[in-house]
């Protein structure tokens with residue numbers, strides 16, 4: 001039996017102790033005034049040190065992380081994060097800084113911002129970056145504020161709409177709405193790229209710009225960027241680049257050279273900061289030279305964003321260097337295409353051809369459906385993967401395919417790991433064809449099986465005690 005089968009949280013036993021504090025060493029008369037002192041002892045769990053260590057170590061094993069296994073969550077770039085980055089971020093000279101310290105004492109940190117600005121400008125072809133935004137979506141909002149500011153400064157006040165492709169990450173239309181812009185959707189073609197003919201009639205004097213993701217969320221390189229850029233610029237709009245998927249392009253191609261005016265990067269994805277739990281992140285925004293003065297004066301975050309994440313990214317960029325950074329994308333692309341080609345006879349591949357860092361399947365070729373037994377779905381496949389020790393890919397996104405299963409292996413996985421994943425994916429497909437019921441009940445081997453997601457969101461259990 002595993003520790004978590006018991007889910008023991010009440011470990012306290014009277015008199016047990018896991019710490020020792022020195023006796024009060026204040027000179028007499030220096031104690032707290034009587035009115036501020038506790039009247040009774042603080043009620044803390046009484047546990048020994050090994051019990052505490054085991055409790056938290058075992059709890060950490062109930063979850064899945066990049067440090068415990070392969071995590072091919074599409075669009076999220078769950079690459080391995082080198083531990084040296086953590087050491088750099090923890091250096092006392094950095095970790096002990098306070099943003100209100102005298103500037104003379106923070107020169108090292110300012111130098112890091114400066115060097116990072118140069119490095120990201122070199123990687124992206126943008127002119128300069130602001131490091132204030134604390135996530136990708138936060139960067140999008142900041143970038144759209146810059147876009148709006150640009151039009152306002154020119155007295156061009158009628159530009160209230162922003163074009164977003166139907167394949168976009170959900171944060172794109174959300175950020176546009178928060179920025180007070182109206183979202184106009186442009187459809188994708190059968191081949192997964194933006195439909196330029198459908199774009200043309202949308203352009204006009206009310207368009208502030210377009211938000212594009214490249215490679216897009218299907219893992220495909222947008223092949224008509226130059227034409228789109230000249231069309232959008234031609235109508236007076238700007239081009240925003242969602243650079244959360246920059247992983248395959250670093251050192252190979254630059255949004256600045258493609259004609260983009262504004263972009264954000266996800267340092268926590270592409271530049272290796274652990275981000276499975278939702279943060280902290282960093283979404284620096286880069287602009288072309290003509291937009292330098294449009295970066296908002298008001299801070300979009302307290303002080304200068306998440307400095308620890310910026311430090312990790314700095315360590316990562318320096319470790320790779322100019323010559324090796326392009327290998328990141330090359331290996332990521334190779335891994336994705338290898339998995340795609342190895343599985344496309346058992347999982348439906350809606351769009352053939354070379355992908356970039358990720359690709360999307362549309363469910364199983366044979367889902368095992370028969371009289372009285374529904375077939376295995378993408379959700380079933382994802383849950384079954386957990387039984388075999390792999391994190392699930394992203395599912396039901398992008399919305400273009402009903403059974404979307406989006407796989408992004410990243411460059412940091414060995415061939416052995418990728419082969420093991422392919423073997424398990426084939427095994428699951430074979431299980432589905434024979435008996436989809438095995439998959440409907442999965443996962444069978446995890447601490448918690450399949451939660452009711454609606455109930456979990458409506459009635460979250462926020463403490464370990466019942467009700």
Ligand SMILES: *Cc1c(COP(=O)(O)O)cnc(C)c1O
Nearest residue numbers: 075135136137169171242244281
């Ligand atoms: C992850 C992602 C975002 C949002 O980034 P957050 O840091 O989660 O806010 C935006 N666009 C794309 C394409 C992404 O993959």
